[in-house]
Amino acid sequence: MTAVADDANTEDDLLEDGPADEGLVEEPQDQLAFDVNDFPGGLTSAIEAVLMVVEEPVTTLELASALEIPVPDVEEALVTLEAGYAEQLRGFTLREVGGGWRIYSRADYAPVVSKFILAGQQAKLTQASLETLAVIAYRQPVSRARVSAVRGVNVDGVIRTLLTRGLIEEVGTDEESTATFYGTTTYFLERLGLQTLDDLPALAPYLPEVDVLDEIAESGRA
Known part of the structure; x- marks a missing residue:
């Protein structure tokens, strides 16, 4: 009985104050938790923010997982975004390539983009x-x-x-x-x-x- 009591005292010392079943494991707090509906632009703007930083097409499942939104809602938002871009005659569009979505410059503006990219590349050789x-x-x-x-x-x-x-x-x-x-x-x-x-x-x-x-x-x- 003495040995058991000593072990208990040692455990109490390690835990400092409080019951033995409290404070052993703390649940991690997700400091990045959010609700997309709290943002001024809602879901569509949240998706835009993600698409602006991706380096390769991102799937609807990845977007849904990151934003904690059902996949059908993400798919609907993507369609809404592209429809808005087309209606506003924006120079960019949303395209699904290889199973993923990404923002691309609109094909209608290919001559403008090409001229910009090639600017300075046509200079004569010395x-x-x-x-x-x-x-x-x-x-x-x-x-x-x-x-x-x-x-x-x-x-x-x-x-x-x-x-x-x-x-x-x-x-x-x-x-x-x-x-x-x-x-x-x-x-x-x-x-x-x-x-x-x-x-x-x-x-x-x-x-x-x-x-x-x-x-x-x-x-x-x-």
Whole structure:
């Protein structure tokens, strides 16, 4: 009996004051609990708020679970939202893609969106970029060092520009030097209106051969 009493006292000490069946486990309080009807715009505005931050289509079940609303109510709200967007001639719409919903720009405004996205991308290439692109086009696959040897200047910045424009890409690595090889892309052919690289004008004979490029590059590092 003494041992049992000691155990009881020890448990009481750990629990401090109060009965042994109180305070052992506290139910977590959901500090994010809410009622969508308390918001000024109600359910439709709550759904809009979620759709504005998703990075991929979200299902009606996911929306219903997050907002604690029955799925049919969410589906009805989505239809109401899209009908309102169409009636107000908004530039965006709601679309169900791959089983999920997301806000997209309306197809009618594709020319506007395209112009905005491509703004600045149609700028003409500089002379340095054109020269570097020509070397890569006619001597591909070619390393950055070889291109620098032909042009006589550092081409790191120009290479980055051409990569960003999608005109060139990495096409392999030299096993001995581990140097990256570059070549032109299909987009390059599209921009020049060519089917294959064989359709390039006969400029190659005016460029140094690969072994000569290596010699020039080696002399430049000496």
